[in-house]
Amino acid sequence: MTRPTGNVRLKAARVAAGFNSQQDLADALSEHATRMGIRGLSIGARQVRRWESDSPPWPQPDCQRVLVQLLGQSLEALGFTPPWGAHEPASGPGPRTPAPRAATGLGLPGAPGRVAAMPQPTTAGTDFHAVTKSHRRLYWSVAPAGLHPAVEAHATLGCLLLRDAAEPTRSVIAEALAETYLLAGRIEFFDLREPGLAHETLLLALQAAGEADAPLLGSAVIAHMAFIPGWVGDRDAARERMTAARTYARRTHASAEFLAWLDAVEAECETRCGDTRTALHLIGHAEDVLKDGNAHASPEWMDWFSPARLAAFKGNIQLLAGHLPQARATLLEALEAMTPGEEKQRTVVYGDLAAVEAASRNPEGACLYAGQALDQLALTWYATGMDRVREVRRALSPHQHERCVRDLDDRLYGWATTVSALSR
Structure with missing residues (x-):
C-alpha cells in the first residue's frame, strides 16, 4: 500500500471540512478573510499546494488567522512547524493546549516551566550573542545577498538553542535572536526590497524580544515595521505602529539618541505620506532631544543612527518639501559629518544631493553627485541608494541629450551595473 505523502494533516482537514480540491479551499480562505475584515488577502490554489507539500512553509500571519478560523485547528495540528520549532508533536484535530509561556505570551518555544532534555550551558548565550555582534558589524561591509543566508542560518540555530535553554541563558539567547x-x-527591507518578507521576519524579532522582555529592542523592531506601510503611503498603519514603538520605549530607559531616531522614523513615514510639514516638525523635535541629551546610553545594537544621519533625514525632507537651498546645505553638512562605516548612508546622501541639483536645473551637478553615488555603490551595495540614483535619472529626462546625462547612462547601464541591479 502506498503511503500518503505531503502534509497529510492539512489534506485531511481540508477534505473533512468539505473542500474536495485545493482550489475549493483557496476560494473559501479568500472569502473567509474578507468576512474577518482582512483586506487584500487573496489565496490561490498554488499557495494551498505549497502548504500541502512535504515541506510546507510557515504561513504569513493573516493566512494563519484565516486557516485556524476556517478549519478549527491549530497550525501545528494542520501540519505546520513554526520557524523556531514545535513545542510538542501535534496530537490530533482541534486546538492544542498551549505550552507554558513567559509572561509576554508571544509564543516562542521553551518558555520557563519547560524542562529541557539537554539544557544548554551558560556559555551558549555568550557564544550565540558573539556571532550576532559579528553579523551586525559585517552588515556595513558585506554584500547583503551574501550576508542574509548566514544571518538566517544563525537565527535557525538560535531557535534551537532557545528551546533547550534555562534562565538566565535563555534571556541572553532570546535577545540576541531578536537582534x-x-x-x-533590515536586509530584506532596505537592501533586498522584500517588504512582505521583512514584515514576517520582524514579527519573529518582536516575538523573540518579548521572550527576552526587552522593551527597547521591541520598540526598535516595531519602528522598523512602521517603515513598511509608511513607504507605500499608508499613514494610519504607520502612525499606529509608531505609537506602539513609543509606548514600548516609555517602559524602559531610552537614550536621547533612540528617542530622536523614533522621531526621524516617523518623519520619514510622514514624508512618504505627503506631509512634509509634520515631518520637519518631528525632525526639529529630534534635534532638540539630541541637544538636551540625558544620562542613558544607547544600546550597542543601535548602530544605524547618528546626528549625521538625522541631518540626512532632514535634508531629504527639505528636498521633498522644495526647500532646495536648505536641503543642499543640510545634506553637505551630513556628508561632512559622516564617519567611516557609514558608506551605505553616504550613497543616499549623494543621491539626494543629485536630486537637489536636478530640481535646481543643474544637470551637470546632478550627474556629478549621481556618479559619486555609483562609485560608492560599486564598493558597498545599498538598494535604497540605487533607488535614489534612478529617481535622479528620471528627473533628468528633460536633459537626456546632454553629454553629462549620456555619460551617466553609460555608467548606470554598464554591463556590470545592469546585471548587478537586475539580479538584485
Missing part, C-alpha cells in the same frame, strides 16, 4: 531577526528584516 538577529531584526538584522535579517
Whole structure:
C-alpha cells in the first residue's frame, strides 16, 4: 500500500471540512478573510499546494488567522512547524493546549516551566550573542545577498538553542535572536526590497524580544515595521505602529539618541505620506532631544543612527518639501559629518544631493553627485541608494541629450551595473 505523502494533516482537514480540491479551499480562505475584515488577502490554489507539500512553509500571519478560523485547528495540528520549532508533536484535530509561556505570551518555544532534555550551558548565550555582534558589524561591509543566508542560518540555530535553554541563558539567547531577526528584516527591507518578507521576519524579532522582555529592542523592531506601510503611503498603519514603538520605549530607559531616531522614523513615514510639514516638525523635535541629551546610553545594537544621519533625514525632507537651498546645505553638512562605516548612508546622501541639483536645473551637478553615488555603490551595495540614483535619472529626462546625462547612462547601464541591479 502506498503511503500518503505531503502534509497529510492539512489534506485531511481540508477534505473533512468539505473542500474536495485545493482550489475549493483557496476560494473559501479568500472569502473567509474578507468576512474577518482582512483586506487584500487573496489565496490561490498554488499557495494551498505549497502548504500541502512535504515541506510546507510557515504561513504569513493573516493566512494563519484565516486557516485556524476556517478549519478549527491549530497550525501545528494542520501540519505546520513554526520557524523556531514545535513545542510538542501535534496530537490530533482541534486546538492544542498551549505550552507554558513567559509572561509576554508571544509564543516562542521553551518558555520557563519547560524542562529541557539537554539544557544548554551558560556559555551558549555568550557564544550565540558573539556571532550576532559579528553579523551586525559585517552588515556595513558585506554584500547583503551574501550576508542574509548566514544571518538566517544563525537565527535557525538560535531557535534551537532557545528551546533547550534555562534562565538566565535563555534571556541572553532570546535577545540576541531578536537582534538577529531584526538584522535579517533590515536586509530584506532596505537592501533586498522584500517588504512582505521583512514584515514576517520582524514579527519573529518582536516575538523573540518579548521572550527576552526587552522593551527597547521591541520598540526598535516595531519602528522598523512602521517603515513598511509608511513607504507605500499608508499613514494610519504607520502612525499606529509608531505609537506602539513609543509606548514600548516609555517602559524602559531610552537614550536621547533612540528617542530622536523614533522621531526621524516617523518623519520619514510622514514624508512618504505627503506631509512634509509634520515631518520637519518631528525632525526639529529630534534635534532638540539630541541637544538636551540625558544620562542613558544607547544600546550597542543601535548602530544605524547618528546626528549625521538625522541631518540626512532632514535634508531629504527639505528636498521633498522644495526647500532646495536648505536641503543642499543640510545634506553637505551630513556628508561632512559622516564617519567611516557609514558608506551605505553616504550613497543616499549623494543621491539626494543629485536630486537637489536636478530640481535646481543643474544637470551637470546632478550627474556629478549621481556618479559619486555609483562609485560608492560599486564598493558597498545599498538598494535604497540605487533607488535614489534612478529617481535622479528620471528627473533628468528633460536633459537626456546632454553629454553629462549620456555619460551617466553609460555608467548606470554598464554591463556590470545592469546585471548587478537586475539580479538584485
